[in-house]
Amino acid sequence: MDKVCCICKKPQGLAPTRPSWSISSDFVHAANEPARNKQHTGEMLMSAYIRPNAQGPQAHICDDCLRISLRALKVAISKVLTEYDAGTDLEAELSDVTARLANLQDEHHNACFDHDRMQDRLAHVLDVLDGKCAVDAEVKSARWEVSRGHLQG
């Protein structure tokens, strides 16, 4: 007998057994400046979890039931978000996030430029030292670093 969805009783067929579903993400709240550079501090962990009520680990949720559950979750989150967004200037918030993203991209570009410049200088130093010093682990590591190439092409 074919296994069925524990919610709607639709046959499982060839679908892999899915006793539950979840998604998670995390981000660092950029407005929390002192915490930005500390790992895990100021970090938000978010997750959504869907599981049948009172079912064992062999239970299966079909795609249709998962889709309906996700839509119900989306409606519930939208309702809560509407409450929390009340009084918020979403345009200003978007503008602020865009500006922070632009600054982050600028910092990234400069870090890549500095990396590439220092890599060229390291390659030059290795060329000058070539044959004049022992090839120890540090020299091998430096040559490997140079061989990685530029970040910006």
Ligand SMILES: [Zn+2]
């Ligand atoms: Zn189902």
